[in-house]
Amino acid sequence: MPTVTPRVVFVIRDTDYELLIARHATRGQVRFFLESRGQTLAEVEARHAQFQAVLAEARSAVPLDWRQALVKRPDLDRFLFAPEDVVVAVGQDGLVANVAKYLDGQPVVGVNPAPDLYDGVLARARVEALRALLPASAAGAAPLQRRTMVQATFDGGERLLALNEIFVGHRSHQSARYRIDDGARAEDHSSSGLIVASGTGLTGWARSISEATHLTVEVGIEEAAFGYWVREPFPSVATGTDLRGGKFAGSPLTVVSRMNEGGVVFSDGIEQDFVAFDWGRRVSLAPADRTFNLVAA
Numbered sequence: 030m031p032t033v034t035p036r037v038v039f040v041i042r043d044t045d046y047e048l049l050i051a052r053h054a055t056r057g058q059v060r061f062f063l064e065s066r067g068q069t070l071a072e073v074e075a076r077h078a079q080f081q082a083v084l085a086e087a088r089s090a091v092p093l094d095w096r097q098a099l100v101k102r103p104d105l106d107r108f109l110f111a112p113e114d115v116v117v118a119v120g121q122d123g124l125v126a127n128v129a130k131y132l133d134g135q136p137v138v139g140v141n142p143a144p145d146l147y148d149g150v151l152a153r154a155r156v157e158a159l160r161a162l163l164p165a166s167a168a169g170a171a172p173l174q175r176r177t178m179v180q181a182t183f184d185g186g187e188r189l190l191a192l193n194e195i196f197v198g199h200r201s202h203q204s205a206r207y208r209i210d211d212g213a214r215a216e217d218h219s220s221s222g223l224i225v226a227s228g229t230g231l232t233g234w235a236r237s238i239s240e241a242t243h244l245t246v247e248v249g250i251e252e253a254a255f256g257y258w259v260r261e262p263f264p265s266v267a268t269g270t271d272l273r274g275g276k277f278a279g280s281p282l283t284v285v286s287r288m289n290e291g292g293v294v295f296s297d298g299i300e301q302d303f304v305a306f307d308w309g310r311r312v313s314l315a316p317a318d319r320t321f322n323l324v325a326a
Contacts, residue, residue: 044081045077049063105131120140176227258274286308
């Protein structure tokens with residue numbers, strides 16, 4: 030039986046220049062828009078050119094007999110990844126997280142196109158390293174960090190996965206009403222929603238909430254556990270604030286919606302790919318049964 034040729038799937042997002050062109054139609058209009066606000070087009074164009082150069086170098090590193098595909102962030106929910114794929118996310122750390130829930134064990138290389146702009150916590154590979162990393166990844170010889178993901182399982186059978194975090198709340202981020210149950214206690218809440226984060230997610234949204242609330246939860250990146258934080262819980266005669274956050278391993282955290290409309294659950298910041306969470310719906314939050322395999326470049 031013939032061996033399937035590996036495929037490298039490059040995941041990108043539009044640059045600021047491309048987004049500005051899409052909004053204003055022409056380069057001249059973009060220039061006018063920026064200069065009217067005391068900004069210059071040159072810097073935006075330079076960043077665009079820098080990204081395109083890195084992407085071109087990354088694509089040239091693919092062996093000539095391999096296949097290639099290119100997918101943009103908004104199209105991830107419609108792209109079909111194959112078991113033999115090696116995924117290369119070229120962009121900031123958030124882009125690496127964005128692709129995680131659409132995969133099932135494929136190795137992922139994060140390439141940082143602008144080390145002076147992005148931290149490179151997940152996108153840590155140098156583009157020059159791809160010529161060695163791609164064959165090693167396809168052969169199963171590249172060192173991997175098997176990072177724990179979190180999952181939301183709904184009473185209707187749907188499931189959402191996340192590398193960083195899952196958000197439960199109202200789509201407009203106004204007051205969300207729900208009942209939260211940690212297995213030992215249950216409490217009705219009115220809050221700005223809650224997030225459930227993996228060890229990887231502790232460097233993202235959870236970090237800012239943790240710093241603001243002074244509630245620190247330690248979770249390892251490969252530990253089968255997660256932390257949760259409630260955003261701005263409001264005390265009233267009907268709602269409490271005791272269950273503000275904590276760490277879970279094993280048993281799930283359960284949330285039941287008390288929102289007549291507008292309730293949503295989404296993962297890793299991709300708000301358009303959500304599951305509706307209206308009155309009476311139940312979601313269980315727990316470590317996922319699959320990992321995100323990040324190539325340890």
